[in-house]
Amino acid sequence: MEALGVIVEYNPFHNGHLYHLQQSKNLTNPDVVIAVMSGQFLQRGEPALVSKWERTKMALLNGIDIVVELPYAFATQKAEVFATGAVSILSELRVDSFCFGSEQGNIEDFNRTVQLMGEKSDPYHSSVQKYIKEGNSYPKASSLAFSETFQNENVIDLTQPNNILGFHYVKAVLELGSPIQPFTIGRTTAGYHDEQLYPSNIASATAIRKHLFETNREIQHVQDYVPAPTFSVLQQIKSFHRWEDYYSLLKYKILCSTPEQLRTFYEVEEGIEYRLQECMKKSKTFQEFMTMLKTKRYTWTRLQRMCTHILTNTTKDEMKRVTEKKEYSYVRLLGMSKAGQHYLREIKKDITIPIISNVASFSDDGLALDKKATIAYSIPLSEPERSAFIHKEFSQPPIRFDEELRKFV
Amino acid sequence: MEALGVIVEYNPFHNGHLYHLQQSKNLTNPDVVIAVMSGQFLQRGEPALVSKWERTKMALLNGIDIVVELPYAFATQKAEVFATGAVSILSELRVDSFCFGSEQGNIEDFNRTVQLMGEKSDPYHSSVQKYIKEGNSYPKASSLAFSETFQNENVIDLTQPNNILGFHYVKAVLELGSPIQPFTIGRTTAGYHDEQLYPSNIASATAIRKHLFETNREIQHVQDYVPAPTFSVLQQIKSFHRWEDYYSLLKYKILCSTPEQLRTFYEVEEGIEYRLQECMKKSKTFQEFMTMLKTKRYTWTRLQRMCTHILTNTTKDEMKRVTEKKEYSYVRLLGMSKAGQHYLREIKKDITIPIISNVASFSDDGLALDKKATIAYSIPLSEPERSAFIHKEFSQPPIRFDEELRKFV
Structure with a gap:
């Protein structure tokens, strides 16, 4: 069986995702599509709008055959680590190809850029250091160094968020020595950060979430921008999650910790622990807190990720133990179609790591972070929903979808 | 000036407290009365019904001249440590006498019991160990050992909660070699744990709080049981604090921590960290959690204190640093009358430790715990009240009361 991989957040699954999925299938003609999907917290350091289980349902209803979880230790990281984690899982699951969306839209440009970057690695990294010393954030410094190093070369535009991710995907494939064939598809209409709902039926996930929050979840207005199955899942959800919740x-975590304790959390560096406490004392909302905290040196996204790690009580030591390993110790299965189930049976003999269906009986440093993330994610819910939500993390078997009958079984 | 000390929680200040205060004044005829009062969390491991500032107002309005804070490191401890902390502060403040309520009501009985206990310390402690090994809680084992050791002696009944505290007060005076003269007054009508509102105008603080919570703060029903000034303070309060809040x-703190992290918190011992997590996963309310957690080995109060330390993020190391010191490094002033102010000026030349009016500029391990306690205490409030509440902890000067004009100045 031919397998295609995609790396997703589906926050929530919208028409742009469906377009990408259909184009990817047209390009590679796979028997099954495997999605590596972030769990409760996402790459920009935010809680997902709805839980990983609801997003798994959306994925299955929209044509994904297997959904596996990108562990917290990779899902909430900068592009490089995120990409390495996601591509490694696809590699473990023996996909033949994988396809990502990008602003550039041409895979040869990515391959060439990665190759050039390999050749000019030293001058590039010196240049990055120079720009960081000048007080720029890491992404800004990387972008400036990139322009400087490759000013006369035909390279991709690495100021675009999806190009950056794509670059790291392609680089990860090369570094892992993986036989996976990467493809890319140009994104249409809506930019990653766009906050508008366009008149066409494609809008960014950011715009859709913003609309849901601002209108106090009048979900009928997003109906035009999401596939019908997504809409039916959204209709059944009582509460959407956002940072303000x-x-x-x-506030409790930051103010009830000592600066020394804050410093143990992943990404809390360079004395920012004092600034975290000062800004938290003065603020009354998350937005206000972040606006006070923001400096030229730190991107909003990096600060949000830092807050995510503080919220989930994730220390530097815990993160190191997980990301230092060169190999995954498990893949967590969230859902599958009948075709997906068939594929997994087929590859079982070829793969060495366990595919986890029931986490209660499996102990692992990485999985421990996912469990904590689910608990932190659940706290704003009311009882008895919260207890049920936590219980589900430890008891829910993978969601099974019968694609012929179009229903969960 | 003659000063009388009292050791109080005033949670809230009720007619029984007023009776005790008046009797104490009659007995010792002081110029001023100094109350050492617990802050936001109390000896039974509970959040105070209302903040220390509101309770300071109640105390001043009802005839106390100086209110100082019993630091968190002593206020949330078993009787022995609580008593040592409170008596030490009274000693620092040069009181001539202090007076406590007790079931026994006769100071000679306390003096004799403390003396006998000193003489039979070894057999008593062996007996305590024996009963603990049999699976009894510490208070139960102490009580059994006490009966066994002093079965034929004329000693006080140490199964009574106020007798236990009184015993430790008198013992602390002796151990500190303090010249303070202790007095006791028999408690009338309402027992410490009584939950009934009696037809007389005296009810326990427990009964008053229970009534306020169960009737969803219909405070007019407690009017008969509290002095008018208490009632007027209660009327202005928007929300009462209780564990369920x-x-x-x-839940977040217990489930998002590893067992190793839980073990760093004060009083988390003997593997109870696993039980804390199991019971927390299964429970939906604080009451349910505590009921599951309770065993013969642990008293409800000890478990609540453990939860308080987890909530306020108080570690064994932090607590050790504060309680190991033989001397206080400060006394925190919460409020004073004109007479109180006069007294403080008078003793200033005799005392060596600073009396803190403004905590923002004072750094101390013990005070750090009080600051954290206030932050944890404030979290259930809504914004902007919560931010104002936290700000107050760092900026509020002592409350000044003009007893002649009967108003705050």
Whole structure:
């Protein structure tokens, strides 16, 4: 069986995702599509709008055959680590190809850029250091160094968020020595950060979430921008998750910790622990807190990721133990179609790591972070929903979808 | 000037407290009365119904001249440590006498019991160990050992909660070699744990709080049981604090920590960290959690204190640093009358430790715990009240009361 991989957040699954999925299938003609999907917290350091289980349902209903979880230790990281984690899992699951969306839209440009970057690695990294010393954030410094190093070369535009991710995907494939064939598809209409709902039926996930929050979840207005199955899942959801719901917890965590304790959390560096406490004392909302905290040196996204790690109580030591390993110790299965189930049976003999269906009986440093993330994610819910939500993390078997009958079984 | 000391929680100040205060004044005829009062969390491991500032107002309005804070490191401890902390502060403040309520009501009985206990310390402690090994809680084992050791002696009944505290007060005076003269007054009508509102105008603080919570703060019903000034303070309060308001935070803290992290918190011993997590996963309210957690080995109060330390993020190391010191490094002033102010000026030349009016500029391990306690205490409030409440902890000068004009100045 031919397998295609995609790396996704589906926050929530919208028409742009469906377009990408259909184009990817047209390009590679796979028997099954495997999605590596982030769990409760996402790459920009935010809680997912709805839980990983709801997003798994959306994925299965929209044509994904297997959904596996990108562990917290990779899902909430800068592009490089995120990409390495995601591509490694696809590699473990023996996909033949994988396809990502990008602003550039041409895989040869990515291959050439990665190759050139390999050749000019030293001058590039010196240049990055120079720009960081000048007080720029890491992404800004990388972008400036990139322009400087490759000013006369035909390279991709690495100021575009999806190009950056794509670059790291292609680089990860090369570094892992993986036989996976990468493809890319140009993104249409809506940019990653766009906050508008366009008149066409494609809008960014950011715009869709913004609309849901601002209108106090009048979900009928997003109906035009999401596939019907997504809409039916959204209709059944009682509450959407956003940072403001976690502000009390974050305030508690930041102000009830000593600076020394804050420093143990992943990404809390360079004395920012004092600034975290000062800004938290003065703020009354998450937005206000972040606006005070923001400096030229730190991107908003990096600060949000830092807050995510504080919220989930994730220390530098814990993160190191997980990301230092060169190999995954498990893949967590969230859902599968009948075709997906068939594929997994087929590859079982070829793969060495366990595919986890029931986490209660499996102990692992990486999985421990996912469990904590689910607990932190659940706290703003009311009882008895919260207890049920936590229980689900430890008891829910993978969601099974019968694609012929179009229903969960 | 003659000073009388009292050791109080005033949670809230009720007619029984007023009776005790008046009797104490009659007995010792002081110029001023100094109350050492617990802050936001109390000896039974509970958040105070209302903040220390509101309770300071109640105390001043009802005839106390100086209110100082019993630091968190002593206020949330078993009787022995609580008593040592409170008596030490009274000693620092040069009181001539202090007076406590007790079931026994006769100071000679306390003196004799403390003396006998000193003489039979070894057999008593062996007996305590024996009963603990049999699976009894520490208080139960102490009580059994006490009966066994002093079965034929004329000693006080140390199964009574106020007798236990009184015993430790008198013992602390002796051990500190303090010249303070202790007095006791028999308690009338309402027992410490009584939950009934009696037809007389005296009810326990427990009964008053229970009534306020169960009737959803219909405060007119408690009017008969509290002095008028208490009632007027209670009328202005928007929300009363109780453990259930902190259940989400406690759940977050217990479930997002590793067992190793839980073990760093004060009083988390003997593998109870696993039990804390198991019971927390299964419970939906604080009451349910505590009921599951309770065993013969642990008293409800000890478990609540453990939860308080987890909630306030108080570690064994932090607590050790504060309680190991033989001397206080400060006394925190919460409020004073004109007479109180006069007294403080008078003793200033005799005392060596600073009396803190403004905590913002004072750094101390013990005070750090009080600051954290206030932050944890504030989290269930809504914004902007919560930010104002936290700001107050760092900026509020002592409350000044003009007893002649009967108003705050």
